[in-house]
Amino acid sequence: MMKKYSPAKWMIALSILVVVFSIISLSAGAVWITPKEIILSLLGSSEGGNKFILENYRIPRTILSILIGSGLAVSGAIFQGVLGNPLASPDVIGITKGAGLAAAIVLVLFPKAPVVTLPIAALAGAAIVAILIYLFSFRRGARPAVIALVGVALGAICNAAIQYLMVKNPIGINVALVWLSGSLWGKSMVEVLMLLPWVIVFLPIAFLISDKLDVLSLGDDVATSLGENVKVLRILLLILAVILTGSSVAISGTIGFVGLLAPHMARRIVGAKHKFLLPTSAMLGAILILVSDSIGKGLFVPIEIPTGIVTSVIGAPYFLYLLIKK
């Protein structure tokens, strides 16, 4: 374990990195805006014609990257803690597939619907899958193994349904595919303001209950002995995680791997205590999306690679490397 430096030092280092990558994210894109110009612009001086791009496209997009990255990462950390399995994440447990299915339904079957229907549908889709998981696993005492398996089964079903929709409706496929790959293209302050309240409210709640997640890791019996109502706690935590995932997915589509990867990386550097793990995951998640988004929009100008694809391309080999190193 890489615990040579204290968690606090790591967290400070990471927050600096977040700032650095934010600036890079603001610079990258079809037009490269120098960091100097960015800083000047942020400080108020209104030189240069890039200010328009900055304010209307770059800044919202960068903020979104941070919000989404932290939301997905913390959600993934909670899933892993609640289900006791390092491979658990909202993507794998079918929550994001549920959101994806709902979004696909809207995009393919109701293309004329107002823009705002999409995030609502995605959130609803995530919630419905979560409720189904709960219903199916409740009988078995909400045991982690059952939750995980039911989630995988539901995910597989949603996947098939998505494929069916896309096959039956070739016209909407492109848009649907882009959304399913997860992208921050064309997002503005509107989306930021939609997501902000969710993150601002629920992320701190997650941080506050770090202790309970720690206690859960000692096993159900010990956790009960220490005064926790394990069944209720698990459900509440899952609700929290679903809200964090659902709200992010609602805005950006299904960006995969962050919920799986960020907590893993965080665990390696600050250990398993959720007091440190959650904020560290959040920052790593933010960095991950900032980097992916920067690459996505800046690498093959003017083609934009959807962020979700970049996260998969970066995330997967690194994940394998982590696994092999174990």
Place this chain on the structure above:
Amino acid sequence: MAILSGENLHISYEAVSVIEDISLSIPEGKVTILIGANGCGKSTLLKSLSRLIKPNKGLVYLDGKEIHKQSSKEVAKKLGILPQGPQAPEGLTVKELCYYGRHPHKTFLSKPSKEDDEIVEWSLEATGMLDFKDRSLEALSGGQRQRAWISMALAQGTDLLLLDEPTTYLDLAHQIEVLELLKELNENFSRTIVMVLHDLNQAARYADHLISIAKGKIYKEGKAEAIFTERMISDVFGLECCIIKDPVEGKPMCVPIGRRNSKKKGI
């Protein structure tokens, strides 16, 4: 006076009845040990007493009130249970584990208070783990690890301590280490101890109150000298034996006879 008791408990697992109509009270300030053959329900009984399992029928009372009507946190301040084979996340140190014992006493703010620090320090000392406080659990021997878990349960500050087979999987020396510690905790710090033990002779030696369980019911309970008889061992465990007095504490001890020797004895 009993602060923990069960009345007319019936417990089943998936339509198979495990405990049938058991009523018992745990004597305060004593070491109570549950013995019985495999699958007789002793662990199940212990778990239901500690509210980990809800009985199908019957009630468990803690401090005069029904245990399932009290919040888990309330119960956690009066009763601590150590399940069989507890698992801890990698890299957890003894001291960190002990601090978990203070969890039921914590509010939302996570900083441990001075009182918490003192109690943890005391727990570690009482269990002889003070020198190991910064070691991670994986690096310890079986006996030390079990003592670390006991320090956590001790730090919980409860009068009642329930343990499910705390000595299984340990070597003999470590088993004795753990049992002696529990006896000390009972004698020096007046903890009421209830445990399930596998080893009959250890149970007879360390128990103030012995409860034998057979076929989902209590067979006999009482002091070891009174109930630890050849008849009981034969009925409950299906084992022919001779009962002698152990040379160290004078408690009853069972020496199995076995098929070869029963022929010689003409049994």
Place this chain on the structure above:
Amino acid sequence: MRFLQKEKSKDNLSFRLMIVVISLVVLFLGIAVSLYIGSRNISLQAVIKAIFIEDGSKDNLIIRTIRLPRVVMSICIGANLAVAGVLMQGITRNPLASPQVFGINSGASFLVVAATVIFPSVTNYSLVYFAFIGTALSGGLVYFMGSVGGMTPVKLALAGMAIHFLLSSFTQGMILINENSLDKIMHWMAGSVSGGTWDSVSVILPWTVLGLFIAFLLASSMTILDLGEEIAKGLGQKTELIRMIAGIVVIMLAGASVSVAGPIGFIGLIVPHIVKYFVGTDYRLRIPFCILFGSILLVCADVVSRFIAYPFESPVGIVTAAIGGPFFLYLAQRKRGTKE
């Protein structure tokens, strides 16, 4: 213990014979319907004639060049996937193991799509080899990921899902870049036998025959393997070798199937369980019955897939998902068997 039990009706020979007969009848019916029904109704007489004689008429042509190969392909693939599933469940001693859960489908798809994109002129014959590589890679990866710290069904399912997610986003990425063949690929990705020609049959047939043959040979070893690693070794079995050979067969069967028909899910998962219910745990019975039941399932699913959105075709993978999905859910929440 089995020997001490009284003979249950399931061990009864006549019961099994009855199942075989009923299944064959169902299969026959399925084939008949599959040949008979389509976007163009052809008389039963003409169908029967077409199977044996070529007479140059249009109906005859349709039967011989479109429907017949399609049926043959369904039979092969259904059998392949079911046997691949039962072998995987044996190798990993895991009731959830199947080409799809193991991410094998995603791996094969990924490489096949990649090959088609990178080498547009690749032949169907060569695509099979890409599928094999994809199958081996993803299957091995999931096996490895899922067995870190002791394999459990949960770890396996999660690992498979993780790999699936990973590979499908890569595949999606490639599809996005390569927009011209978008809907054709999407159709294929959902699993479909509708494009089946004699060409594809000739691709898959040799691997089917070879794979199933080796599976037969392995049958009694697989039964012993089921008893547990230590017991099997104690009985003198070379467990590693058996596993490896079985693994190669899985790659052959699943890989070939995916390369011609795309990733059809759920068959490898549910057929072994249904077979086990009827026939018990002996692989010498399970494998043949998997061949039978697997073929039936896919032939029937194919028929159904032609009716969902009549007169348009739907990918058969969706029908298998509709049946298999709920079954998977049921498996997921079933109480743990004592064999774990």
